[in-house]
Amino acid sequence: MIETNGLPTTYRDPDLPESVTIYEVGPRDGLQNESATVPLETKVGFVERLGAAGLPIVEATSFVHPRWVPQLADAADLVARLDLGGARPYPVLVPNERGLDRALEAGVTHVAVFASATETFAARNLNSTYDAQFAMFEPVVTRAREAGVQVRAYLSMCFGDPWEGAVAPQRVVEAGARLLAMGAYELSLGDTIGVGTAQHTRVLIDAFGEAGIGTDRLAMHFHDTYGQALANAYAALRRGITTFDASAGGLGGCPYARSATGNLATEDLVWMLDGLGISHGVDLEALAATSAWMAGELGRPSPSAVVRALTS
Known part of the structure; x- marks a missing residue:
C-alpha cells in the first residue's frame, strides 16, 4: 500500500474548470464486452457501490x-x-x-442513443x-422528450475508425450537430478505438x-488503447470541457470494434482531478475499493493504475 493518504x-x-461531472459508464460500457455474463446480483451491487x-x-x-449484447440481457431486472x-x-x-419502449416501461428518466460518425461503423x-x-x-x-425523459447522444469513431482510418473533425461536427438538433441535451464524443492524442482533442x-x-x-469519452486517455482528458479540460465519461477500474471496450480496449479509468481521472484541485464529488477510496471488488468478481486484476496502487 502506498502511503499517500489516498490523495x-x-x-x-x-x-482550468473549478468542477467537473463524471458520467460513470462502467456498468454498461464496461460490462457489455465481458466474455462471461456477470450475475445480476453482482451488477446491482456494482451500481449501488x-x-x-x-x-x-x-x-x-x-x-x-439480448441477441446482440447477451451480457446485458437482464436490463429490465437490473433497472427494477x-x-x-x-437524485442520482x-x-x-x-x-x-x-x-425506448422497454425503457419507458421500466420507468427510466434518462436515456442515451448511440450514433456513428462513420459509414462503416454505422453498418457494423x-x-x-x-x-x-x-x-x-x-x-x-x-x-x-415528449415523455419527459432526457436524452443524451453518444457519437462514436470521432477520432479514428478501424476500417476507414482518420475521421475529419468536420465530419464529426456535422454528425454531432444533427444529434443535438434532434433534442439531445448533451453530446458525448467517443474515441472508440483510443487513437486520439492531446492536440487532436483540442x-x-x-x-x-x-x-x-x-x-x-x-x-x-476516451478509450485508453494507446495510453493516451488521461492526456486527452487533460487537453479537453484546458479547452473547457466539464463532463467526462469514465469507467470504474478501466473496464470496457466495444463488442463491434475489437481494437477498442478499456475506457478511461474513473479512478485515474479522479486522481488527476484531485491533483489539479478540481472538485467532482467522488470518494476515491470507496471507488477504488469498488473496482477492486469488481476485479475480484471478474477474476482478473483491474486495468486502472490508481486502483492497483491504492489497493495492492
Missing part, C-alpha cells in the same frame, strides 16, 4: 436486444432494482424505438447507413466551437 498533492490551476462512492450519474445498462426516483440518474442506452454497429441512423434516432429522441473541440457548439453541450 495526491494539490496544485490548483486557475485556468458506485452511487455510494459519490458518482453523480451511473449509466446502468442498455436495452439492446434501482431507485429511479432519487441511472441512464440506459436505447438503440431504437423498441429499446447499427445495421444502418450513416444517414439512415439519424432517421432511426429522430423518433426515439422525440418520443423520449482541434476537435475547437471545430465544434467554430460551428457555434460550446463546451457546455459536449462531453468526452
